[in-house]
Amino acid sequence: MTISCDKSVQILIVDDNPTNLKVLSNALQGNDWTMLVATDGVSAIEQAHYAQPSLILLDVMMPGIDGFETCKRLKTDVKTQAIPIIFMTALADAEYKVQGLEMGAVDYITKPFQQQEVVARVKLHLHLQFLSQELEEKNKRLTQEITEKTIAESRLQQLTQELEHRVEQRTTELSESLNQLQQTQIQLIQSEKMSALGNLVAGVAHELNNPISFLQGNLEPLREYTRDLLALIKSYQKTFPNPGEAIQKQIETIELDFLSQDLEKILASWATGMERIYTISDSLRIFSRADKEHKVSFDVHDGLNSTLLILRHRLRANENRPAIEVKKYYQDIPEIECFAGQLNQVFMNLLANAIDTFDDISQPSSVKGHKTQSHLITISTDLAKDEKSILIKIEDNGAGIDEAIKPRIFDHLFTTKEVGRGTGLGLAIVRQILVDKHGGSIDVESTVGQGTSFTVILPIQSLTI
Ligand SMILES: Nc1ncnc2c1ncn2[C@@H]1O[C@H](COP(=O)(O)OP(=O)(O)O)[C@@H](O)[C@H]1O
Ligand SMILES: [Mg+2]
Incomplete structure (x- = not known):
C-alpha cells in the first residue's frame, strides 16, 4: 500500500490564519489526501477525536489554547495520542521547535512554507506512521502467536502429564490385578492340593473298605472255628489219652499247649488291629467328605480327629525332638452346618502350624539346653455362652x-x-473359610517362649450361603 493512493488518508490542518490554511491546502492538494481544517485548538481536538486523521499539521501561535496546549491535550487522550503531529512555526522560533518536539511532535515545518518540503515531510511521516502501525500490528500478531503457542505448549505439557499419569495409574492397576491373580492362583493351587489330598484319601479309604470288611467279617468265624478245632483236639486227647508215639512226638514238637493259649491271644490282638484299621479308614472317609457344593451337618470332633490321624506321622518323635502330645478337651457340642471339607482344611492348617513351631524350635541351632518341657498341643471345644456358636481352641x-x-x-x-x-x-x-464362608471368626493370643492359642468361633446354624 502506498500512502498517496490511499483515499482514507486524512490530514487535519490547524491554523488561525485562513491564508495559511489555503496555502497549505493547495500545497497538499494533488496527493489524494482529504483535507480537514480547524482554526483553533479546541475544534482541532474535537475533529481529531471523531475523524481520526492520519496526521495533524498544528500551528503554534493561535488565540485561545495555543499549539502546545492543543498538542498536550491530544497526547494525553488515548484516542488521539498516536496521531503524529507536525508543528508549524516561524523561522525564528528555534526554542519553540525544541519545545514542540519534546511535547511529542514528530517534526516541524517553518513558515513561510516551502511547498515541496511540506509534501515531502508529510509523506515521510505518513509513511513512518504507516510503518509503525504495521509494525505494531505485526507485533500484536506475533504476541498473539506466542501466546497461542505458549498455551498450546502448556496444554501439550498438561496432556503429556495426564497421559503419563494415566499410564502410571494403569500400570499400578495392572500390577495390582496381576498380584491379585497370583494370589488367587496360589490359593487355587493350595485348595487344589487339598482336594487332591481329599481325593487320594477318599480313594485309599474306598480301596481299604473291601478287604477290611471281609477281614473283619471273617475274623469272628475264624475265632470260632479255631476254638472248635482246639476243643475237638481236647476231646480227642480225653477219649484217646495214648494216641501213639508219632502223634505224641508231634504234640511236643508243635508245643500244643502253648500254641492253644497263644492262638487265642493272637486272634484277640488281631481283632484289636482290625478295629484300629477300621477306625483309620473311617477317619479317612470323614476327612475326605467331599461336599464342595452344599453345607452339611458336621461333627467337628470327627473333623478334628480325622485331621489328627492324617497328621499322626508328624506328631511322632524324630531325631530333633520328642513326640508331640495331643490333649483333647471335647465338650458336648451339637453338629454344625458347614462345608466339612473346608473346616478340615482349617484344622489341618492350624494343627500343621502348631507342629511346625515345635519342629522350628527343635532345630539344633535354636535348642535351649534347659528346655525339657514336653511338646503339647491342646484342642478344646465348647458351646459359646449364647449357645448359638461353638468355640474351638487349638x-x-x-x-x-x-x-x-x-x-x-x-x-x-x-x-x-x-x-x-x-x-x-x-x-x-x-480366615477366608471361617469369616467369609461361614460367618465365623478367629482370634490369636500368643506369648513368645510360652506358646500360641487360636480361638475359632463358628455359628451352629449357617448364616452365610
Ligand atoms: N502356632 C504358631 N506358632 C508360632 N507361629 C505361628 C503359628 N501359627 C502361625 N504362625 C506364624 O504365622 C505365619 C503364617 O502362617 P501361615 O499363614 O500358616 O503360613 P506358613 O505356615 O506357610 O508360614 C507363620 O510363618 C508363623 O510365623
Ligand atoms: Mg501354615
Missing part, C-alpha cells in the same frame, strides 16, 4: 509369635518359614 506350648509380626500372620503370603517349608497361605485361607 493351643501349643511352642515358640510363640512376636508382637511385631502378629498383625501380619493372616496376610496372604506372609511367612516366617524358609522357602519350601512355608507358603504364607495357611492362615489367609483359614
Whole structure:
C-alpha cells in the first residue's frame, strides 16, 4: 500500500490564519489526501477525536489554547495520542521547535512554507506512521502467536502429564490385578492340593473298605472255628489219652499247649488291629467328605480327629525332638452346618502350624539346653455362652509369635518359614473359610517362649450361603 493512493488518508490542518490554511491546502492538494481544517485548538481536538486523521499539521501561535496546549491535550487522550503531529512555526522560533518536539511532535515545518518540503515531510511521516502501525500490528500478531503457542505448549505439557499419569495409574492397576491373580492362583493351587489330598484319601479309604470288611467279617468265624478245632483236639486227647508215639512226638514238637493259649491271644490282638484299621479308614472317609457344593451337618470332633490321624506321622518323635502330645478337651457340642471339607482344611492348617513351631524350635541351632518341657498341643471345644456358636481352641506350648509380626500372620503370603517349608497361605485361607464362608471368626493370643492359642468361633446354624 502506498500512502498517496490511499483515499482514507486524512490530514487535519490547524491554523488561525485562513491564508495559511489555503496555502497549505493547495500545497497538499494533488496527493489524494482529504483535507480537514480547524482554526483553533479546541475544534482541532474535537475533529481529531471523531475523524481520526492520519496526521495533524498544528500551528503554534493561535488565540485561545495555543499549539502546545492543543498538542498536550491530544497526547494525553488515548484516542488521539498516536496521531503524529507536525508543528508549524516561524523561522525564528528555534526554542519553540525544541519545545514542540519534546511535547511529542514528530517534526516541524517553518513558515513561510516551502511547498515541496511540506509534501515531502508529510509523506515521510505518513509513511513512518504507516510503518509503525504495521509494525505494531505485526507485533500484536506475533504476541498473539506466542501466546497461542505458549498455551498450546502448556496444554501439550498438561496432556503429556495426564497421559503419563494415566499410564502410571494403569500400570499400578495392572500390577495390582496381576498380584491379585497370583494370589488367587496360589490359593487355587493350595485348595487344589487339598482336594487332591481329599481325593487320594477318599480313594485309599474306598480301596481299604473291601478287604477290611471281609477281614473283619471273617475274623469272628475264624475265632470260632479255631476254638472248635482246639476243643475237638481236647476231646480227642480225653477219649484217646495214648494216641501213639508219632502223634505224641508231634504234640511236643508243635508245643500244643502253648500254641492253644497263644492262638487265642493272637486272634484277640488281631481283632484289636482290625478295629484300629477300621477306625483309620473311617477317619479317612470323614476327612475326605467331599461336599464342595452344599453345607452339611458336621461333627467337628470327627473333623478334628480325622485331621489328627492324617497328621499322626508328624506328631511322632524324630531325631530333633520328642513326640508331640495331643490333649483333647471335647465338650458336648451339637453338629454344625458347614462345608466339612473346608473346616478340615482349617484344622489341618492350624494343627500343621502348631507342629511346625515345635519342629522350628527343635532345630539344633535354636535348642535351649534347659528346655525339657514336653511338646503339647491342646484342642478344646465348647458351646459359646449364647449357645448359638461353638468355640474351638487349638493351643501349643511352642515358640510363640512376636508382637511385631502378629498383625501380619493372616496376610496372604506372609511367612516366617524358609522357602519350601512355608507358603504364607495357611492362615489367609483359614480366615477366608471361617469369616467369609461361614460367618465365623478367629482370634490369636500368643506369648513368645510360652506358646500360641487360636480361638475359632463358628455359628451352629449357617448364616452365610
Ligand atoms: N502356632 C504358631 N506358632 C508360632 N507361629 C505361628 C503359628 N501359627 C502361625 N504362625 C506364624 O504365622 C505365619 C503364617 O502362617 P501361615 O499363614 O500358616 O503360613 P506358613 O505356615 O506357610 O508360614 C507363620 O510363618 C508363623 O510365623
Ligand atoms: Mg501354615
